[in-house]
Amino acid sequence: MEIYDGEFISELEAIARRVRAHAVTMIYQAGSGHPGGSLSAADILVALYFHLMKHDPKRPDWPERDRFVLSKGHGAPALYAVLAEAGYFPSAELESLRKLGSRLQGHPCMRKTPGVEMSTGSLGHGLAAGNGMALAAKLDRKLHRIYVVCGDGEMDVGETWEAAMLASHYKLDNVTAYIDRNKLQLDGPTEKIMSLEPLADKWKAFGWHVIEINGHSMKEIINATNEARTIKGRPTAIICHTIKGKGVSFMEGSLHFHGKAPSDAEYKQAIKELGAEPV
Amino acid sequence: MTWKWESQRNQYGRALVELGKERGDVVVLDADLSSSTRTSDFAGAFPERFFNCGIAEQNMIDTAAGLASSGKTVFVSTFAVFGTGRCYDQIRQSVAYPKLNIKIVASHAGITVGGDGASHQIIEDLALMRVLPNMSVIVPVDSNETYKVVKTVAETKEPVYVRIGRADVPTVTERDAPYEMQKATVMREGDDVTLIGCGIMVSKCLEAADELAKHGIAARVINLHTIKPLDEKTIVKAARETGGVVTAEEHSVMMGMGSAVAMCLVENFHVPMKRVGIPDVFGESGACDELMERYGLTMENIVEAAHDVLKRKK
Numbered sequence: 266m267e268i269y270d271g272e273f274i275s276e277l278e279a280i281a282r283r284v285r286a287h288a289v290t291m292i293y294q295a296g297s298g299h300p301g302g303s304l305s306a307a308d309i310l311v312a313l314y315f316h317l318m319k320h321d322p323k324r325p326d327w328p329e330r331d332r333f334v335l336s337k338g339h340g341a342p343a344l345y346a347v348l349a350e351a352g353y354f355p356s357a358e359l360e361s362l363r364k365l366g367s368r369l370q371g372h373p374c375m376r377k378t379p380g381v382e383m384s385t386g387s388l389g390h391g392l393a394a395g396n397g398m399a400l401a402a403k404l405d406r407k408l409h410r411i412y413v414v415c416g417d418g419e420m421d422v423g424e425t426w427e428a429a430m431l432a433s434h435y436k437l438d439n440v441t442a443y444i445d446r447n448k449l450q451l452d453g454p455t456e457k458i459m460s461l462e463p464l465a466d467k468w469k470a471f472g473w474h475v476i477e478i479n480g481h482s483m484k485e486i487i488n489a490t491n492e493a494r495t496i497k498g499r500p501t502a503i504i505c506h507t508i509k510g511k512g513v514s515f516m517e518g519s520l521h522f523h524g525k526a527p528s529d530a531e532y533k534q535a536i537k538e539l540g541a542e543p544v
Numbered sequence: 545m546t547w548k549w550e551s552q553r554n555q556y557g558r559a560l561v562e563l564g565k566e567r568g569d570v571v572v573l574d575a576d577l578s579s580s581t582r583t584s585d586f587a588g589a590f591p592e593r594f595f596n597c598g599i600a601e602q603n604m605i606d607t608a609a610g611l612a613s614s615g616k617t618v619f620v621s622t623f624a625v626f627g628t629g630r631c632y633d634q635i636r637q638s639v640a641y642p643k644l645n646i647k648i649v650a651s652h653a654g655i656t657v658g659g660d661g662a663s664h665q666i667i668e669d670l671a672l673m674r675v676l677p678n679m680s681v682i683v684p685v686d687s688n689e690t691y692k693v694v695k696t697v698a699e700t701k702e703p704v705y706v707r708i709g710r711a712d713v714p715t716v717t718e719r720d721a722p723y724e725m726q727k728a729t730v731m732r733e734g735d736d737v738t739l740i741g742c743g744i745m746v747s748k749c750l751e752a753a754d755e756l757a758k759h760g761i762a763a764r765v766i767n768l769h770t771i772k773p774l775d776e777k778t779i780v781k782a783a784r785e786t787g788g789v790v791t792a793e794e795h796s797v798m799m800g801m802g803s804a805v806a807m808c809l810v811e812n813f814h815v816p817m818k819r820v821g822i823p824d825v826f827g828e829s830g831a832c833d834e835l836m837e838r839y840g841l842t843m844e845n846i847v848e849a850a851h852d853v854l855k856r857k858k
Contacts, residue, residue, distance in 0.1 A: 394638060400595060402614070
């Protein structure tokens with residue numbers, strides 16, 4: 266199903282670079298936030314919002330739209346950057362992240378930000394919420410799909426597995442979960458803090474169709490998502506192998522930048538690497 | 545006083561089935577307790593709109609959030625102890641904060657659960673739900689009111705917590721009496737002291753009023769079914785006109801209905817007051833009547849509290 270030419274893929278990659286630059290800038294301007302997990306998930310979000318998902322930034326409440334849930338709510342800067350690039354609100358608003366009175370809360374708030382489908386931040390809630398949306402879609406005989414991005418740290422949360430069981434039990438083949446497998450959580454490597462492997466086997470055992478991909482390859486994200494659409498009777502988990510802090514050399518694989526804003530010098534360096542202009 | 549005792553849960557089940565017939569947007573979730581909470585009635589009538597989530601209350605609440613954000617009116621039921629404390633974060637993050645159209649109707653609240661003991665006798669659910677922004681909190685007084693509350697809250701688009709019990713409760717309201725959410729019901733007029741009850745304790749307040757009447761004391765009795773938002777007008781008026789207030793609840797005296805009334809009166813109209821409720825301790829196994837007596841929830845406890853308030857009035 267490789268139907269995309271090189272030019273198309275490089276357009277998506279260019280958007281992803283802009284999204285990364287936005288995310289780093291927003292966190293720098295806010296003085297706090299989570300660069301590592303925003304950068305690791307950026308490519309997945311861009312592929313979804315700029316190619317895979319059926320949505321209309323002019324009508325955020327369009328009933329037929331596909332639903333997106335950022336279960337790892339601390340990746341909010343990447344989500345806001347994608348929503349702004351897509352046209353849900355002006356890019357100029359991105360600098361208000363985490364500031365008093367802003368529509369862009371530190372973690373996503375569905376009541377404040379156009380395009381945000383579910384309030385998240387406390388980890389492990391998003392997949393279950395996505396399942397609820399999927400049940401509603403099935404009840405209403407709607408064909409829209411539900412896309413949920415989870416962090417690998419969220420695999421520690423019991424509710425993730427409760428939700429995995431429910432999606433499988435109710436045959437929610439309209440749910441696709443992306444696991445941002447960047448292999449780092451706040452306190453250290455996932456395998457040191459709380460072992461997750463064999464992760465694919467766990468999802469398979471819960472009745473899910475499982476695909477493993479490079480979560481920074483647009484082509485692989487698109488192909489895996491298209492494969493998920495063909496799977497009937499069960500949900501699909503796409504384990505996206507990613508690099509925390511992807512795109513900024515000194516943030517890549519760095520625990521330090523899980524939840525810390527860059528300094529002035531670090532910011533300048535990061536923006537230069539992302540091919541953008543500093544603010 | 546001879547009461548007719550009826551089950552609140554049966555009326556919940558009946559109201560849900562009616563709602564299911566009237567409205568296609570109503571869906572119901574339970575956590576493996578549907579035959580106890582009576583959501584099984586709805587499940588039988590509308591199997592495609594009923595979702596058993598298994599023994600996974602956290603998952604159930606977040607699933608409800610996804611359904612509600614998709615335009616459904618969602619009723620969620622389980623025992624109150626599991627439907628509040630066990631999934632508090634989910635209720636906070638995914639129901640109250642986004643102000644979603646979810647009604648948590650929790651049964652088996654309070655010590656009248658009886659034999660199951662302290663593990664199942666939640667005496668702090670009103671406290672937990674009261675402090676959540678955007679959350680309304682209702683304790684229907686009897687089976688008739690339970691039916692009306694369920695039908696009424698279905699008309700709102702916001703989060704509501706409804707607390708009902710396991711045991712049959714005395715029927716103190718008429719089937720065709722009007723019900724208004726947020727408006728406390730004055731059950732009996734009187735100018736000497738006010739007895740404010742919620743749930744099963746309203747019947748005890750009415751019994752206490754009869755007892756006090758024998759001593760020439762006219763007690764006003766109020767059914768404070770809605771703990772939040774609080775009907776401050778009715779409470780302050782009663783305090784002003786009677787000069788003393790006793791509250792009675794099948795809940796810890798810490799941060800339940802009595803505390804809500806006390807906070808209201810301290811800020812608006814200060815009168816002598818006494819709270820009848822479960823002291824700051826866990827319950828235990830026993831028969832309902834035995835437990836009500838052991839934990840100070842009898843008519844006599846209310847009468848005694850009224851005398852104390854009357855003494856301090858003078």
